[in-house]
Amino acid sequence: MRITSWFGRKKYAHTSKPKPYVASPIAASEPISDQLEHNLLHLGQLFTDTPDLNIRHIPLRDTGELAALVYIEGLTDKNAINNNVINPLLHRADGSSLSSITVGRITKLRDWAPITSAILKGSSILFIDGQPDAFMLGTEGWPQRAIEDPQMETSLKGAHQGFVESIEQNIALIRRYLPHRELKIRNHQVGRRGDSRVGVMYLADVAHPEVLREMEERIDRIDIDVIINTGELVELIEDNPFSPFPQFMLTERPDTAASQVAQGRIVVLVDRSPSVIVGPSTFTSFFQSVDDYSTRWSIATFIRLLRFFAFFVAISLPAFYIAITSYHFELIPVKLLLTIGEYRGSVPFSPFIEAVFMEITLEMMREAGVRLPAPVGQTVGIVGGIVIGQAIVQAGLISNIMVIVVAFTAIASFILPNYDLVAGVRLIRFLMMIAASLFGLFGIVVSLMVLTGHLIALESLGTPFGSPFAPLRLSEWKDTFVRAPLWKMTKRPHSTRAVQSTRQGDNQPEGDGK
Template sequence: MRRGTRKSARNKPYQIPTSAESHDAFWTLKENKHYLKEAFYHTQDLKFREVVIQNVACLICYLDPLVDEDKLQTTIMKPLMERNELNVGHIVTSKEIRQSNNLLKAVSALTKGFVVFLTEGVQNFYLLEAFSSDTRAVTEPVNEQVVRGSHEGFVENIVQNLQMLRRRIENPNLVVKFFKVGKSTDTKLAIVYLQNLANPELVAEVERRINAIEADSIQTPGYVEEFIEDAPFSPFPQMLSTERPDRLTAHVIEGRVGLFMEGSPSTLIMPVTFFSFYQSPEDYNSRWYIGSVLRIIRITSFIFALALPSIYIATVSFHSEILPAELILNIKSSLENVPFPPLIEALIMQITLELLREAAIRLPGPIAQTIGIVGGLVIGTAIVEANLVSNMMIIIVALTAISSFAVPSYEMSMSIRLLGFPLMLLSATFGFIGLVFGLSLILIHLCGLETFGTPYFSPLAPFRFNELKDSLVRLPRWLLGKRPVDVHAQEVRQEWFSRRWKRNEDE
């Protein structure tokens, strides 16, 4: 019992001594230094520098991995040594200078890359910005590549991401609001919107939901999405994730709200509709009829990826009479030596395809290509020659996979592939009746789903004919004179979309 008691006492967190309930700073550097060491549990990357200015002892404290050494020397140390004055606030050239006497604020600031400057015999201290801004270079997002258009993507630095957005929207109405979520991680979030366009009720609702997040850790935008989305059990994504500044810019100008998170290149856009996931920036960089055809192909791929295996299973199992006689003979000959029913065939192939896809994602690039070749040629050929799967099922699954890869959104692509499995079970059990029943449930769910007050399946439900010109198809930009009604933007008319030169010629 004694050993257990000692072990528990040893593991008990150290209670940081304080000079007052408000954690006011101590008058001596020794006590302040001891407090900070205990607050960080004597971590070895907490650095201290003692300097003497005007015969007064001073202490500089910072976390080494978070501070830029060059910035520390040029903006803090060099001005102090050259001027030899204690008027720190007017001498150092740091981007941000704060003053406080609360040691809890000093601890919090240290974790964000600030430098704490303390003076012997003085309770007030300075918090000087010197954090390292090292980040990766701006590159094109791997998952959202385009042939024509911008080739820059967001990075993990929220300040740099906001800079890219500010360069695209040079407008004083662009508002940025910061939030802190996660009790342990203290993660920084930022929402962006245009003050003169975004619906105030939408902005207030987004802020309310973010402020209501209570979690120990927020590490990715996916965490935030799960906390603030309307229907957490829906298989469909309700916020659009993108790493492209041009895509976010287009949605913000329509009156939507974007959400950034420190440490992640992905941004969330809200509210969105189902058809937003099938729009690509390349649609607006091509001729309008080319963009319309490509968009129709993507929406058609939704039906193929969702229902093609189920249609095949229902046809072969229950309704083979609808097929031409020549095709029936071909399918029958390929199924003669296969010991499994069509449902098991489809499950084997779909699961194998998902395994190959996961393996290709996890492995390095050259090896991933080898896995694709081995999976597509060797395994596929071996399965057919072993009479485990028919040739027709290989074709069906391949078309399904290609259709799912045509979706510009990774989240929507995953949702479609997962929904295909229950549809296959219904088709194998009840034929076309089960398939129609399953598709009807999905359609009812899409029509009833809302995201931040916006109908998810708009403009089809509720039906708005005028909104179809930038959802199912993409008409010329000069005909898109109004913003989407579903966003409830403050200004619906976009007057700068015009062919005024043509009008002047006609006059």
């Protein structure tokens, strides 16, 4: 039954048209009346069961007309409404009543559709008896988190401000880094019910117009109920959703976002979400961290190399362990072989079972650590350290070497700076382990071949994901394995397809080297 319905799903989707999302039978797209009573009546019909809707009747001081202020409590700034709207309307009589309102944004609205949506988004609406227009007052103010240090991408020397849940603030945070006229933002609305504001931010004279158009088209194509988080948007606009690798970088750091925009990439901000999308991304951009640019370049280069090494370790070390202990023990020196054999001798499982067991334990511990509240989270570490580390070896279930391999793999995956990349790596590690258990080294190499084949074919917004390795551009290796001195990076990366390729002039400090 279930299988048949699963098969039938596609057909069903074709035959029945999606129902339009009508919120209520009362048509929302008609003009308001010039009589206050009618308007309030209509409003009552539109907003049934909305106890947080507040309607305040105000007799205007200057003309004596009746007015009504409508807003939703909790989405509006109480102070602004009391002091800047109600107070002047009630008490001040100089000039017209409208000019006495002291809020920043006042817009005339005539149709019900924008009025209802404005109310729901935190504006307050002023209806005045006898006038065919309503006035939208910008009084938004909802519970907000203060700007904090980014949680996922901590840095030593970078700024300690992370994005928050409001798009206006996030835009402001980026704009602080790039106060330039050419920094443009295009607004899109996504989600029929959620109606999220999605801002596409780019440098108009640098970003490639085709890439920009591609991004905007993909965003506009989305027809969805609601988008809660940026991750959902990413999945809807990705080039290859079946890939284990992220094709867009998500960052919660304004400085990273600003630096990417300056390189010619496009940043997509989603309202209510504290991370932004950076695209087009390349594989190597997931190995960059904002600290790389503020530490000495030789040290940053070393760390970069370490990260790439860690990537391969995290992907293939358990697989190599399996391959070597079950197929190619002639590869390793006799002394090491004896050591391994000594520990392996007492273990009842095959290397593959051993490795899978330990890796799954590790993944569970990691997942447990993420979801648990901080005080409980510490116990996970203790349990993991004692049980998995000591007891399991003493009990003879797992060999010492395996514990070392798993620990090394875990550390290697921790130093990769991007969470999404690490998630992909974790998945691939298991596939590699299976391949290694079936085919030994050959299995590892074939999986590496498939992996490279996949990575070089992958695209992000139509630009090659594997750049600058495949297609090879040696001159752009300055910001990949190595982090060349900043004054060497005079060109923007080709992978951003920036229109204006020169990034800086000759900034090399005067000295012996020059």
